[in-house]
Amino acid sequence: MAIFFRLPTSGYQPLFQESHITDIKVAIVFAKRFNESVAALSEEERAQVPHSISCIYYQDTDFFIDLEHPTITKEEQRLSPPEKDESFPWRKSPQRLIFLAVQIFYSLAVGRLPASEIKFLPSKLLCNLSESNMILIKEFLTYGLAQDVGNRYQTFAEFSDVMDIIIKRLATQNTRRIPTTKVKARYSYVSKLTLFNFKSSLATTINICAPCEILIGRILDIEEKKIVKKTDVATIYENYFNEGQKSEYYIVIDNDNCISRKHVQVHMAKELENSSIQDLGSTHGTMIFTDSSCSPVDGMSIQGSKRLFMIPYDQYFQIGNTRINISTKRS
Incomplete structure (x- = not known):
């Protein structure tokens, strides 16, 4: 050389x-x-x-x-x-x-x-x-x-x-993080979604089944939606679907005035690396981070835009006074 x-x-x-x-x-x-x-x-x-x-x-x-x-x-x-x-x-x-x-x-x-x-x-x-x-x-x-x-x-x-x-x-190392299954099933993987409210210092956690869509906001259309969990941090609903179709989750955070009526939508794709976060034109925007430190210096605003998960298996983002983490264990 x-x-x-x-x-x-x-x-x-x-x-x-x-x-x-x-x-x-x-x-x-x-x-x-x-x-x-x-x-x-x-x-x-x-x-x-x-x-x-x-x-x-x-x-x-x-x-x-x-x-x-x-x-x-x-x-x-x-x-x-x-x-x-x-x-x-x-x-x-x-x-x-x-x-x-x-x-x-x-x-x-x-x-x-x-x-x-x-x-x-x-x-x-x-x-x-x-x-x-x-x-x-x-x-x-x-x-x-x-x-x-x-x-x-x-x-x-x-x-x-x-x-x-x-x-x-x-x-x-193995070449893929989450292998694609060839077995026909409703869900590809299960992730844990955690919401933490800074003002109340309260947190709530729920398992979400992917692929799915997650809509988060202060006021959402929740008619005919099934309540999955209700806490002081948020109320979480799931839409009814026939077997074999992806789910829709609706997370209502009505105690955070810095969150817009329809603030952000998360798309959990069949292949985790294609998952994305889309700010729906919120007033205060959405900040995304690469790790749990969530330093404001390292944050990136995606107000009115869409981004792929920065770290597919462990994504952090913040809306208003609420921090959200979606983590997925590797199979």
Whole structure:
């Protein structure tokens, strides 16, 4: 493995191609090879490597840097402001080049360049991972693409050790989180829905059978709906359907004035990774989060729009003063 600053006469390919998704195991191997190759360069050679995936080509196990590449995309320019520093000490630093290696992994696995601020990971990157490996990949990208240089991986050896762990873990896991059943049944899986009201500090939980639709609001049409559960937090109804059809749940939260009459609709799909949350044009919007911390800094508003679950098996979102969690155990 080596890095060359000239293109071969033939047989080379661009490392990154827009919308072309590489298997996650292959993507991490490419990132590891690039890390090892750039670590073997002299400091003067490291400083020559442009901070652009678009400039990188490969042939077999070798990488080629096109120093005459016409442009660096605007998104690549926005990725990390410190990388614009042209000073020699910074350009030869491991932190800059490790940051580039992590971008390689992300771009190959997702089929697009990383956003300038990554708060949510694409479901396509996570849906085929086991729970523990999903957490591992999330931590890997959180450190690897941190905007604060001090929070990134600091040495090539540290970064290589982390990738060795990921490669071993990916090699031993099952490829799908929730297998599709071939047996005809009404439901694909059962999830737990938990509502927590901040003002009253009360919570209520119910099991929901998917695929289904969940409508949540302050005032809903509940005529001829069956009451499943009634608590101080909410009243939960289920619509009647014949066997073999998906259910509809209606969750009425009438003690939270920050919730709209018809606030949000959740679609629990037959395949969990296709499940989505849709804000129905509410007054105060809907915030979605990637984990149980539900930090406002990491929240994303989807007011009037629709989003796939960020973490399919454990999704958190908030409407008004009520936090909602939908969790599904892997089979």
